Amino acid sequence: MHTHHKTRIKVDPSNPDTIPKFMDELPIPSIARPRAVIKGSPYYEIVMKQVQHRYHQLFPTTTIWGYDGLHPGPTIKVRKNEKIYVRWKNKLPRKHLLPIDRTLHESAGPPDVRTVVHLHGANVAWESDGHPEAWFTRDFAETGGTFSRKVYEYTNRQMGATLWYHDHAIGITRLNVYAGLSGFYLIEDPVEKHLKLPKGIYDIPLLIQDRSFHSDGSLFYPENSEPPAPVNPSVQPFFTGNTIAVNGKLWPKLTVEPRKYRFRILNASNTTAYTLRLGDGRTFYQIATDGGLLEEPVELTVLPLEPAERSEVIIDFSQHKGKKLILQNTNDDGNMGVIMRFDVKLPLKEKDFSEIPNKLITEEQLLDEKQADKTRLLKLDAIEDEYQRPVLLLDDRMWHDPVTEKPVIGHTEVWKFINVMNFPHPIHIHLIQFKILHRTPFDLERFQQDGHIQYTGPPVPPEIHERGWKDTVKAEPGMVTSVIMQFSENPGEYVWHCHILEHEDYDMMRPMRVVQEE
Structure with a gap:
């Protein structure tokens, strides 16, 4: 086998056509191990570090940011209802790897490198949710306006699920996640023991x-x-x-x-x-x-x-x-x-006894649109800033405008996302999982004139692959996308936003205050 072809292309990382595919074996992220047990619960410390990472065996190394210096970060595995504590530590350099837009929130002056970790999809108390303004710098030297604790508490009171954690710092989320700050968080549910799923x-x-x-x-x-x-x-x-x-x-x-x-x-x-x-x-x-x-x-x-x-x-x-x-x-x-x-290519180690079951779980909670305590109409739109750049908005409001979404504990709400733009937005609501009800086409011109929603066709049920519990929904252009959810615990300060990170940073994110019944 001769490898010295005359025409062998030199790999240029900037030119994907020169990068050979399927050379590297897929790495499996390592599992995080607790450092100690505190009040009977596992305690983890995970450190954000700047490290050298190899994206491809023929590449030079790439400077990235990783949780525990890994990309993706270590996978955190917990059992349903098992409480854990995590101290997320920022040991990153003071200078950012990537270009910072100084016109965005909190980005005008230092600190350039601020981080906060959001556990995406988790039912958690708001102080551990990773609020965008609960950011902290290296060694907690500086902290944002909603910062209140160094050690996060995750109660894992929810179904078994594949969650993930990632950076959520105000104004620079797109840069911090792109630099490498993301990882898996897996909740294991006892109901899975009876299912013979591959494990x-x-x-x-x-x-x-x-x-x-x-x-x-x-x-x-x-x-x-x-x-x-x-x-x-x-x-x-x-x-x-x-x-x-x-x-x-x-x-x-x-x-x-x-x-x-x-x-x-x-x-x-x-x-x-x-x-x-x-x-x-x-x-x-x-x-x-x-x-x-x-x-x-x-x-x-x-x-x-x-x-x-x-x-x-x-x-x-x-x-x-x-x-x-x-x-x-x-x-x-x-x-x-x-x-x-x-x-x-691998030989079968042993007979495969795993199954694709006919039935996975029995749905306990059924949410009925007719029984909703509140329905919110929420517009997805854009304006231009003084530099003629698009500013993407939720319901015509900026991040710093007063909070308008105040769901009540115990209530069921329907949110209807009215997308007047010509591309879809993945909308993520913190704290809860929801069900997608339907998407309905509407008369865009009429809506732009007088704000009236004139439906132009029947509601379309959710696609076959999105009928389970969701925390992120594709709001289709020219459609009203309706989701239903019940707020059951954890009053406090949360957010909802578009998960296109460039949109979330400017300015497609809004506060949400979950309140107790009066």
Whole structure:
């Protein structure tokens, strides 16, 4: 086997066409271990550090930020209702890796490197939710206006689910997450013990992110938009990378046995949505959404995922011995149309006794739109700032405007997102999991004239892959997207926002105050 072809392309990290795919084996994030036990509960310390990371075996190393110096960060595994404590420590340098737009919230002066960790999808007391203004700098030297505790408490009073943690600092979330600050948080539910789902080494998380690089291997993040705004650096309306990393490796391969595997798939990209497809359109089975298991598995050939959405699927490789199956992204072609590859090359260790059950869970809680205590109409729109840049808004309000969403503990609410823009937004509500009711087309011109919602067609039920518990919903353009949820505990200061991080930072995020019944 001669490797010295005359035409061998030199790998240039800035040019994805030169980067060979499926060279690196998919890394599996390590499991976080508690440092101690406090008041009978596991206590963790996780440190944000600047480190060198190798995205591809033919790349130079890349300077990134990682939880415990890892990218993705260590996976935190807990049991349902098991309380844990986590001290998130900022040991990052004082200078940011990426260009900071000084016109955004709290970004005008120092501190440049402020962090706060949000556990996405979690039912937690607000002081441990990672409020955007509860940020802290290195060694807690400086803290934001809502900062109140150094050690977070996670009670895990919710269904088993694939959650994730990531940075949420006001005005620079897009930069901190892009620098590498994200990881998995898995809640294990006793009900799963009875289900014979693939487990152990056959239960694998996949964190998908797009990235771009300079020729020297350093992360590329645009300093300005095209055409450039009059301020520099300037926030982008969106970011799209030109490579795909899964668990921190570019276009990896996973060598598997001919058997069933469970994959917990997370779109942790800043802006990019994916539609996943396996090989030549083979079926796979979805068993969970953001908030946990579905009532029964759903057979799919494609799986759309907006930023921050999670989906758990079972892929059965038993009929594909010796084959290679590419996980594709049909939203794109070329390099961005490929995510990773499964190589069914390993011998079967032992007989596969795992199953794709007919029934996963019994749904206890049924929410009825007619019984809602409150319905909110919430517009997704944009204005221009003094530099002619788009400012994305929720209900025509900026982040710092007074809070208008004040759900009451014990109440059921329906939120209707009226998207008057021409592209979808993944809307995330902190603290709760909701159900998608429907999406209904409406007369945009009429609405723009007098604010009246004139529906132009019947409500469309949620897509087959989004019928479980959700914390992030795709608000489609020209549609009213309705979700229903019940607030059951944890009054306090939360937020809701678009999970396109460039939008969240400017200014598509609003406070939400959960209040006790009067």
